[in-house]
């Protein structure tokens with residue numbers, strides 16, 4: 001069964017057509033990433049799924065529920081989802097542990113506060129006031145608040161902005177752990193390496209339209225695209241594009257009688273493919 005089902009979704013702001021007929025299906029247990037340049041319609045789409053914005057047309061089902069519905073059912077539904085928004089919360093005079101404790105009280109089945117603090121790497125800062133946290137630490141707190149309610153579905157909007165490389169890797173491990181525990185995740189990110197590391201499938205959205213939905217490895221024909229073999233030949237760096245890199249490398253190895261100087265074999269990165277798809281610029 002699909003966890004999220006979106007058909008023909010449309011949303012305009014005056015004459016800005018932000019989302020122009022989006023179809024999406026996200027499966028149970030999946031990490032699904034929405035990629036697109038600034039203004040592509042990601043936040044609009046995600047906030048409609050979260051029940052924060054109203055759609056103009058189309059149908060939306062999230063955990064079998066229409067997020068636009070209000071009332072008691074909506075509160076039960078909210079208990080089953082977790083949200084990490086782009087902008088950080090503003091509760092400067094509370095400590096980390098007080099804040100997480102406070103938020104855990106909103107949920108019927110919260111995770112253990114200590115475990116959550118540990119898993120987002122804030123153990124050393126649990127007694128610190130929020131206003132004294134660094135940007136990356138505040139972001140980790142946002143993530144902690146997103147997962148404290150044991151959500152079945154977690155919305156992550158630009159979760160690692162401001163993280164240092166080590167914190168980002170630790171965060172990826174946390175997300176992978178959440179998936180292993182059965183949490184489905186909708187991830188919005190501008191970091192293509194993050195999508196590649198985490199997502200089972202990605203959708204590229206541009207100007208309000210989904211361009212492709214695929215695994216990161218297959219996006220834009222990536223898996224079957226040509227490889228580039230590069231090596232040093234005397235003072236020159238040479239390269240060759242090929243469908244058969246092994247054959248090229250083998251021939252070079254014979255020519256060089258063994259080790260090929262500065263050999264590099266590459267295929268287009270997810271970022272190369274993505275930039276090509278959206279027209280080369282992040283508008």
Ligand code: ATP
Nearest residue numbers: 013016017018036037038039040041042043044045
């Ligand atoms: P980013 O990567 O910059 O967060 P995004 O893909 O999330 O971008 P949206 O925020 O969904 O894009 O915006 C899509 C379009 O809708 C943009 O042209 C934006 O200016 C416009 N837009 C978004 N929210 C509003 C609003 N509340 N009122 C008017 N226009 C809006």
